[in-house]
Amino acid sequence: MSELYTARAPGRVNLIGEHTDYNGGMVLPAALTVGLEATLMPRADTTVAVSSNGYDAPAIRNLADDAVGDWADPCVGAIREANALGLLKGGATIDIVSTIPEGSGLSSSAALIVAVLKAAREAVVEGPGDIEIAIAARRVENNYMGVPCGIMDQMAVALATPGTAMALDTKAMAYGVVPLPANHEMVVVHSGLTRKLTDGRYAARKEECDAAKRHFGTEDLCLLDLATVEASDLDEVPKKRALHCLTENARVHAAIAALDGGHIERFGQAMNASHASMRDLFEMSLPEIDALVASAVELGAVGARLTGGGFGGCIVACVEKDLREEWLEALLSRHPRARFIDAVGG
Ligand code: GLA
Numbered sequence: 001m002s003e004l005y006t007a008r009a010p011g012r013v014n015l016i017g018e019h020t021d022y023n024g025g026m027v028l029p030a031a032l033t034v035g036l037e038a039t040l041m042p043r044a045d046t047t048v049a050v051s052s053n054g055y056d057a058p059a060i061r062n063l064a065d066d067a068v069g070d071w072a073d074p075c076v077g078a079i080r081e082a083n084a085l086g087l088l089k090g091g092a093t094i095d096i097v098s099t100i101p102e103g104s105g106l107s108s109s110a111a112l113i114v115a116v117l118k119a120a121r122e123a124v125v126e127g128p129g130d131i132e133i134a135i136a137a138r139r140v141e142n143n144y145m146g147v148p149c150g151i152m153d154q155m156a157v158a159l160a161t162p163g164t165a166m167a168l169d170t171k172a173m174a175y176g177v178v179p180l181p182a183n184h185e186m187v188v189v190h191s192g193l194t195r196k197l198t199d200g201r202y203a204a205r206k207e208e209c210d211a212a213k214r215h216f217g218t219e220d221l222c223l224l225d226l227a228t229v230e231a232s233d234l235d236e237v238p239k240k241r242a243l244h245c246l247t248e249n250a251r252v253h254a255a256i257a258a259l260d261g262g263h264i265e266r267f268g269q270a271m272n273a274s275h276a277s278m279r280d281l282f283e284m285s286l287p288e289i290d291a292l293v294a295s296a297v298e299l300g301a302v303g304a305r306l307t308g309g310g311f312g313g314c315i316v317a318c319v320e321k322d323l324r325e326e327w328l329e330a331l332l333s334r335h336p337r338a339r340f341i342d343a344v345g346g
Contacts, residue, residue: 007118021150024220077144103194105308192337195312268303284310
């Protein structure tokens with residue numbers, strides 16, 4: 001009988017720094033308590049058989065299959081990558097137990113790929129490190145699933161430690177640990193609107209950023225200077241995207257300094273300004289989400305914003321611990337489609 005290997009990966013919430021991770025900038029994700037566990041049994045044939053608590057019937061696929069746009073794609077891609085890394089020689093039977101809602105901007109797909117790769121790593125004596133696992137997981141998204149995402153989600157779910165945020169410089173691939181505030185919580189609330197990174201809107205934003213990159217002759221929109229972008233004759237849409245990237249990157253730096261210095265109000269202001277930029281410059285929000293964010297702040301959050309790839313999913317709000325219950329009750333009664341997902345703090 002083959003061995004069973006198990007690994008866990010958390011969901012993540014990005015506190016600030018959206019769409020900066022493929023534009024040379026900073027991000028500030030934190031691990032959630034919701035997460036998933038993958039149990040893997042290597043197989044001698046090329047079948048990839050996946051069962052999950054989220055789906056009634058198992059998916060039976062083959063290593064040679066292309067992505068078909070369904071829930072098992074991340075697993076097939078991960079097993080192909082595990083073979084390329086020399087961790088497995090063939091298919092696998094995989095069982096997934098997850099508490100991360102899909103289509104919510106909480107990295108369910110990155111967590112799935114990272115957990116499967118980490119489980120496969122258990123099959124060898126000396127496997128790749130966590131950063132290498134994160135990079136391999138991004139390859140699965142980019143090359144197998146066709147999602148042109150950055151490296152934030154994979155790094156966060158492969159490396160983030162609970163109770164802290166990860167200040168990740170995606171250009172240098174260097175990161176530091178930022179403790180979360182002791183008296184506040186980062187509360188994740190689902191808007192009730194789901195989305196998929198594969199639905200084309202993420203790729204459309206990436207292409208608009210690419211147009212701005214070509215115009216300025218750089219890969220790093222986040223590092224451009226405000227005056228240069230404002231004075232340029234770049235078309236309006238890519239110009240707005242570039243302006244979001246460079247101002248968002250500055251906000252991530254401000255947010256990290258605010259958390260380090262214990263200035264929670266400043267942290268909240270950076271979150272609010274980030275939401276306005278996502279709404280007006282990157283145009284990745286929806287009216288229902290804007291309303292949810294506005295209510296979150298009106299009801300007492302020090303800051304709130306859409307989190308993740310956009311066009312649906314979750315908001316994250318920074319709320320005083322003692323106020324959380326009352327705040328949440330008021331928010332959910334005003335927005336009946338919204339639901340509480342998780343809360344993390346220091
Ligand atoms: C998704 C992607 C990330 C990042 C965010 C937006 O989560 O997977 O790489 O680009 O959207 O910040």
